[in-house]
Amino acid sequence: MKALGAGAAAIAAGVLRGQSGNPYNGPAGGSRGGLLSTIVTGPFDTSSQPNGVRALTVTPQFATYVRIQAHPGQEGKIAIGSAAMATTAGNIADSAFIELWPNWDGSVDNGRSDTWIINDPTWLNTIDLSQIYVWPEIAGETPIVTAFQLV
Numbered sequence: 001m002k003a004l005g006a007g008a009a010a011i012a013a014g015v016l017r018g019q020s021g022n023p024y025n026g027p028a029g030g031s032r033g034g035l036l037s038t039i040v041t042g043p044f045d046t047s048s049q050p051n052g053v054r055a056l057t058v059t060p061q062f063a064t065y066v067r068i069q070a071h072p073g074q075e076g077k078i079a080i081g082s083a084a085m086a087t088t089a090g091n092i093a094d095s096a097f098i099e100l101w102p103n104w105d106g107s108v109d110n111g112r113s114d115t116w117i118i119n120d121p122t123w124l125n126t127i128d129l130s131q132i133y134v135w136p137e138i139a140g141e142t143p144i145v146t147a148f149q150l151v
Contacts, residue, residue: 036148039063043071043142044134052139053086056129056147063127063147064120068134070102070113076138077101080116085133096135100143125149 039061046054056066070078079085079096100114120126127147134143 033151035151036065037151038146039149040066040129040145040147042144042146044068044145045142046134046136047140049086051086051135053133053135055083055086056132056134056145059130061129061147061149062125063129063149064123064125065117065148066119066127066129066132067115067117067146068100068132069115069144070100071142071144072103072113074102074136074138074141075104076136076141078114078141078143079135079137081133081135082131083133085135123150 040056040063044054044056046052048054068078068080078100080098080100081096084095098116100116103113118127129147134145136143
């Protein structure tokens with residue numbers, strides 16, 4: 001899998017029409033068609049989970065494009081990692097593979113906060129959302145998550 005910049009992802013998303021529909025929950029791989037279907041969108045709340053760590057989905061859900069952003073205006077970092085984050089007894093952020101910083105006062109980068117994007121360069125729905133875990137540094141803060149799959 002390869003991470004693309006926001007511009008490249010926007011172009012790819014622009015080529016394929018966004019459409020909500022019946023998400024594909026089967027095994028990864030294989031062409032699913034030419035329409036992008038939103039399967040996760042909006043603020044992502046982890047407050048009901050132990051240690052505030054939560055997988056993007058409870059059951060395997062395969063996507064072709066995932067975008068996670070620290071919520072502009074909030075103050076804490078967002079850690080992204082694997083299941084090891086949910087079982088870490090010490091500092092959860094130590095088991096993360098990336099931390100996103102918010103732009104809490106809008107003073108830099110035109111008010112944008114850090115964003116992490118990953119997509120399947122072959123567009124075959126191979127990213128398992130149940131294996132991506134999110135942890136906001138400050139309880140109750142919500143990163144913005146968007147995930148698409150081809151259907």
